[in-house]
Amino acid sequence: MKINLSSPDITQAEIDAVVAVLKTPQLSLGPKLPEFEQAIADYVGRKYAVAVNSGTSALHLVMLALGIGPGDEVITTPFSFIATTNCILMVGAKPVFVDIDPKTYNIDINKIVAKITPQTKAILPVEVFGNPANLDKIYQLAQKHNLYCIEDSCEALGSKVNGHMAGTLGDASTFAFYPNKQMTTGEGGIIVTDNKQLADRCCSLRNQGRDADAGWLAHARLGYNFRLSDINCALGIEQLKRIEEFVTKRARVAQWYREILADDPRIILPAEPDDCRMSWFVFVVRLADSFTVSQRDAILQYLRDKGIGCNNYFTPIHLQPFITEQLGTKKGDFPITEAVSQRTIALPFYNNLPRSSVETVCKELKNAIDNQIR
Numbered sequence: 144m145k146i147n148l149s150s151p152d153i154t155q156a157e158i159d160a161v162v163a164v165l166k167t168p169q170l171s172l173g174p175k176l177p178e179f180e181q182a183i184a185d186y187v188g189r190k191y192a193v194a195v196n197s198g199t200s201a202l203h204l205v206m207l208a209l210g211i212g213p214g215d216e217v218i219t220t221p222f223s224f225i226a227t228t229n230c231i232l233m234v235g236a237k238p239v240f241v242d243i244d245p246k247t248y249n250i251d252i253n254k255i256v257a258k259i260t261p262q263t264k265a266i267l268p269v270e271v272f273g274n275p276a277n278l279d280k281i282y283q284l285a286q287k288h289n290l291y292c293i294e295d296s297c298e299a300l301g302s303k304v305n306g307h308m309a310g311t312l313g314d315a316s317t318f319a320f321y322p323n324k325q326m327t328t329g330e331g332g333i334i335v336t337d338n339k340q341l342a343d344r345c346c347s348l349r350n351q352g353r354d355a356d357a358g359w360l361a362h363a364r365l366g367y368n369f370r371l372s373d374i375n376c377a378l379g380i381e382q383l384k385r386i387e388e389f390v391t392k393r394a395r396v397a398q399w400y401r402e403i404l405a406d407d408p409r410i411i412l413p414a415e416p417d418d419c420r421m422s423w424f425v426f427v428v429r430l431a432d433s434f435t436v437s438q439r440d441a442i443l444q445y446l447r448d449k450g451i452g453c454n455n456y457f458t459p460i461h462l463q464p465f466i467t468e469q470l471g472t473k474k475g476d477f478p479i480t481e482a483v484s485q486r487t488i489a490l491p492f493y494n495n496l497p498r499s500s501v502e503t504v505c506k507e508l509k510n511a512i513d514n515q516i517r
């Protein structure tokens with residue numbers, strides 16, 4: 144038996160669209176790039192979109208375009224994928240961590256103000272696992288304190304809070320399209336914003352510092368090659384046409400897990416706030432507080448031995464060796480992040496995961512937990 148942790152949902156339409164690009168001479172900087180950007184901007188409800196080669200590149204360019212750099216502080220969460228913090232370090236600024244809300248796993252809004260200093264330039268919140276809870280309040284807080292708000296929406300394409308899409312708050316938001324995300328371009332990411340200047344700056348930075356109206360060998364500023372090819376964009380256009388289908392399919396799989404794992408006091412199910420539509424990125428359960436990290440790891444090993452994909456999303460960022468070295472962070476600094484991350488288990492989760500597989504995963508998860516408490 145083999146049940147993957149994630150799996151992309153590719154149909155003949157995606158294959159045909161990619162092959163069609165391969166039959167043209169425009170493999171990059173062709174018509175598929177603006178078409179994909181417009182489609183994402185329209186779906187999310189933003190004026191501008193700038194596609195790049197990864198979600199990390201998208202975050203990096205937003206930091207640069209906003210002029211964040213050495214001497215600046217950016218408030219963010221230690222419970223995320225590493226790119227959230229790395230983009231701050233890449234521009235020479237300092238990440239300032241704030242612990243998370245134990246229910247939503249998002250940055251704890253009540254702990255942000257205490258971390259604001261004269262050096263603070265921005266708040267960088269994340270919709271962890273797709274949960275958009277409190278993002279609008281964080282945006283309001285940033286506005287009140289005259290700070291930029293950069294929304295790392297890389298896990299939340301299709302999520303809604305109070306009726307609007309994730310990715311519509313703040314100065315800019317980013318999405319990512321690695322194959323385990325809600326939709327994929329193979330590799331890829333995108334910046335969305337309503338600020339034309341910011342969008343133009345990101346376009347230039349992704350393309351070797353070229354300005355839109357200047358020549359191929361005219362470089363107005365230090366730039367990067369963070370371009371996304373038309374092959375990737377063609378895949379993205381077809382995937383985006385199916386995004387609502389994806390959100391629905393994922394919600395159905397999440398509901399199966401909920402039904403089958405409900406009423407087991409050893410397992411804490413992910414929160415789903417009332418005023419939100421979750422676009423599920425991953426399905427992460429948490430063991431009850433009585434479980435130790437070694438018990439959790441033994442449960443992961445048991446599942447893997449049975450051929451069931453699983454993972455410990457996330458290891459706290461403030462405890463990654465290079466972060467402790469650079470920032471002097473240590474164990475105990477963010478106790479809620481640490482307590483949560485010791486006990487999480489990401490279970491197999493993708494659009495076409497059959498109910499029978501969900502049942503198998505749940506049965507084996509319960510067996511693994513039984514083994515630990517025996």
Ligand SMILES: *Cc1c(COP(=O)(O)O)cnc(C)c1O
Nearest residue numbers: 197198199224226297298319321
């Ligand atoms: C996936 C992800 C990113 C970007 O990842 P890439 O692999 O660079 O596309 C950034 N932030 C979060 C929270 C993510 O989950």
